[in-house]
Amino acid sequence: MSELILFTVILLIVSIILHEVAHGYAAYALGDPTAKNAGRLTLNPLPHIDFVGSVLIPAFLVITSAGFLFGWAKPVPYNPLNLRNQRFGEAIVAIAGPATNIFIALIFSLVIRFGAGLPDTFIALSALVVLINLFLGLFNLIPLPPLDGYTVLRSLLPYRFAMGFQNFERKIQSLGIISLFLFIFIFITVLSGPFFAIVQSIFTLFTGAPLGVF
Numbered sequence: 243m244s245e246l247i248l249f250t251v252i253l254l255i256v257s258i259i260l261h262e263v264a265h266g267y268a269a270y271a272l273g274d275p276t277a278k279n280a281g282r283l284t285l286n287p288l289p290h291i292d293f294v295g296s297v298l299i300p301a302f303l304v305i306t307s308a309g310f311l312f313g314w315a316k317p318v319p320y321n322p323l324n325l326r327n328q329r330f331g332e333a334i335v336a337i338a339g340p341a342t343n344i345f346i347a348l349i350f351s352l353v354i355r356f357g358a359g360l361p362d363t364f365i366a367l368s369a370l371v372v373l374i375n376l377f378l379g380l381f382n383l384i385p386l387p388p389l390d391g392y393t394v395l396r397s398l399l400p401y402r403f404a405m406g407f408q409n410f411e412r413k414i415q416s417l418g419i420i421s422l423f424l425f426i427f428i429f430i431t432v433l434s435g436p437f438f439a440i441v442q443s444i445f446t447l448f449t450g451a452p453l454g455v456f
Contacts (some may be wrong), residue, residue, distance in 0.1 A: 268338035274324035333397035343379030377388035
């Protein structure tokens with residue numbers, strides 16, 4: 243059991259780091275070198291790890307069997323003014339993180355679907371990779387600040403509405419740690435049920451088997 247907990251926490255940290263690196267590479271591909279200059283286009287976990295968000299909170303949620311995983315890394319910095327695509331650049335950078343997690347989930351889903359003969363333990367661990375990355379990818383697509391889904395939505399709106407969304411985001415950010423607890427409260431009380439149903443449905447769609455099988 244302790245080995246599974248350790249693997250789960252490590253897997254979550256790695257998945258979060260890949261998520262952040264994808265943001266940085268997307269920004270770099272669009273002409274912004276901020277993340278590169280900050281040394282954040284690396285898979286070395288040290289520049290990315292936020293001790294509270296990447297270690298303490300995920301470990302606490304796993305150990306206490308909270309029923310969901312939540313965590314974050316240090317956000318990869320980027321300057322939207324440097325992006326060549328000013329209309330959709332921020333949306334592309336924002337979507338890159340969740341898209342990476344969903345792509346990882348899809349790859350390991352194919353391993354499960356076509357991995358006949360592979361050890362059951364490997365299939366079970368692959369299912370955990372799928373679950374965690376689906377959770378991270380879809381969770382970050384929720385259109386609430388400060389998640390990527392909110393940035394995507396804001397970036398796709400006409401300028402007048404986008405400014406309103408940006409002002410709301412700044413007000414939320416000004417609350418500091420209170421905004422984190424507020425978001426967690428909203429998620430647990432309102433969004434968690436439908437969200438977990440969606441995650442389980444997509445998990446079954448990807449792997450061809452319900453979550454309880456693994």
